[in-house]
Amino acid sequence: MSAPRRSNFLTDLIDADLAAGRVVKVVTRFPPEPNGYLHIGHAKSICLNFGLSRDYRGDCHLRLDDTNPVTEDVDYVDSIQHDVHWLGFEWSGPTRFASDYFETMYACAEQLIRDGKAYIDDQNVEEIRAGRGDFTRPGVASPRRDRPAAESMELFRQMRAGKFADGTLVLRARIDMAHPNVIMRDPLLYRIRHAHHHRTENQWCIYPMYDYAHPLEDAVEGITHSICTLEFESNRELYDWVLDNTLNPQTNAQWSPRPHQYEFARLALGFTLMSKRKLLQLVQEGLVSGWDDPRMPTIAGLRRRGVTPEALREFADLIGVAKNNSFVDVAKLEYCIRQDLEQRAPRALAVLKPLKVELTNWPADKVESLELPWWPGEPERGGTRNVPISRQLLIEQEDFAEVPPADWKRLAPGWTVRLYGAGLLRCDAVVRDSSGEIALLKCSYDATTAPAAGTIHWVSATHGVPSPVRLYDRLFRSEQPEAQGDFREQLNPDSLVLCPDAVLEPALLQAAPGSHFQFVRLGYFLADPVDSKPGAAAFHRTIGLRDTWAKAGRAAHDGRPQRDRQPAKVQAKPAAPKKSRAEWRAEARAAQPELALCYQRILDAGVDLESADLLTADLPTAHFFLLAAAHALPPSVARWLLNDLLGALGDKPITELPIDGTTFGRFVALVDAGSVTGAAAKTLLAHLCQHGGDPAQLLETLGLARVEDAGALQTAVGEVLASLPAETARYRAGETKLFGVLLGAAMKKLRGAADAAAVRQALIDKLG
């Protein structure tokens, strides 16, 4: 409707599902476990799932995945709902809970037992783990694997009835103990947990495992696209197994719509920790003040810090969604925060580390009131407040230098600067205290509007209100705090700096809790919603302004301290004895004499060594080739088979093709004979692979036969140039790379049926 929707691999998938009619309404879900606070990584997932359902006019459910009562808590349920709302999303229907479906899951488990697809095991944890094998060795079957279904059923019912202690029995799927995917080696479905559940209380003492519960939760809710993070890729196979081997107990039919799991890369962000466990550790060890400490990457922390939902949503939009293992630069987040606050925060004056200034030419008792706009430069937004100015002022210590460095645009002895919103200030003398520190600047004031080299902020010392201000910065000093060693050693000692002497302009005291201000030249500040009291706002800094001056200084001193990424691990590879595909093929030929025979025949037919090797990976392919080679030039057949047919095939075996080797051979013969061009032949081949048919006949019906008529060719080229005036003009203006576009368009127009060289020549002639 408005801005074009950002596309990613998931929208492509959904578009295809919708187009094919596999899905009529998109239903997604956000399924957090209520065992911790949501963080910015969850925000990415929330924006993805809710964003998809909004864009496709579908639904998005909020579902608490509460299948493990010992780690979960109702407090987390509340905070999660609050955070999702705060981010700006409404879920479809009520808040859902995995525990709502325990009865359904139980019924499905009985189905599996009845069908001999699940059994009760009585091995202990260690035995089960040992029996599972590892990446190198297959697992070994449990002695209880063939327990009769009736017996397992009886045991399972007794489990539910509470007859057994924790850890004594489990329900396992019976799949394959030698499965290459370790997850599929008879995974656990249910375990016994005599624990209090935050919703079902003591109703259950058996609880389903994630891999079993999640697909069923999705299926019960009619989720169409179940989106999770990359580390669940291996689990997808089990997800599918559960749905393929259970029926909906309500309908006794297969699950419909049948959900599918897709995985995307979770957020990794510089200078930030994303592990729930480590975040919990920070809270429990008192390294931060709580889940909502403004330095925490939790939604609660970001909110308290002064980051808005809009900024977070913009961030999610900016970083996109893909399957790459990505690591986002924290500067991107900071950019979003600043951009959002820039529009949102009225401007005010405050001094963090004051330096006294006396206006020697200002009468001692005189007080003026300056009416300054909240939105300088944007009069249409309106609104002003009065800022008092008197003989005694405060300026920022950092804005004065006795010996000004190059490019200094602030105050120095004898220099003049603009006081923001007021007149000019000239420094006449520096007064020191007994210890030699600068105590006071004697200055003269000039109410003129003449331009000055720089502008500094200030507050009247007699009217300004002392109010300590907290400055927050990145919690960690290294970009990847988890990279090596203890992350706690990477804490930034300056992540919280208190400015006890800060002084605010009087109007700021009335700020509503939760309101944002830009303190001119200092950054964006929030009236802390917790610590502020009526008429006594307490501020902290959300984020500083972009500071090219400070950055220049830093760069001059220590080069470019921007990145401290670990260099990519150079891995001492112990020469992997991994069997390559080439070796695998060689072994196949050694083991199968017939394949070796084919190999020799292919070689004898004049095909090069590499192709012959590739063609004899398996018998069906070799036979397919030999059949085809009887009807066309063997090297041509090899090339077309290897380069084009294999690509069209994907993972499917060659035997599933609707054409046989003979047909393929006759197809190649057409190309050999010059009856069809290479480009048109690809279209023809695609059609053959889809629907089968006779190559020569299809060539005619599809109108792909070689265009010999020079006139037709000229006409087509002329039409193409007329339809692409901009590109044509740019080419004529010298952008030769546009030739490919024009040629491509002409080829497309002729459906690839004309000789490329001829089209090229016709194009050159036409373009002059």
Add this chain to the structure above:
RNA sequence: UCGGGGAUCGUCUAAUGGCAGGACCGCAGACUCUGAAUCUGCUCAUCUAGGUUCGAAUCCUAGUCCCCGAACCA
């Protein structure tokens, strides 16, 4: 070691055989009563090697590197 994923500017992400685009970062300049914002410009990429094609980031082959998976966690 077995299985599953992934490699495009420094970073994130587009381009679905036809102009390697956008954003952040960085750099330079303009403007400025915020060294901000804004505006302009610049630097910068298809993992490697072969092949197919008029044309390859995209298709084929071989290789290299990175990530995930062996909880009665999710």
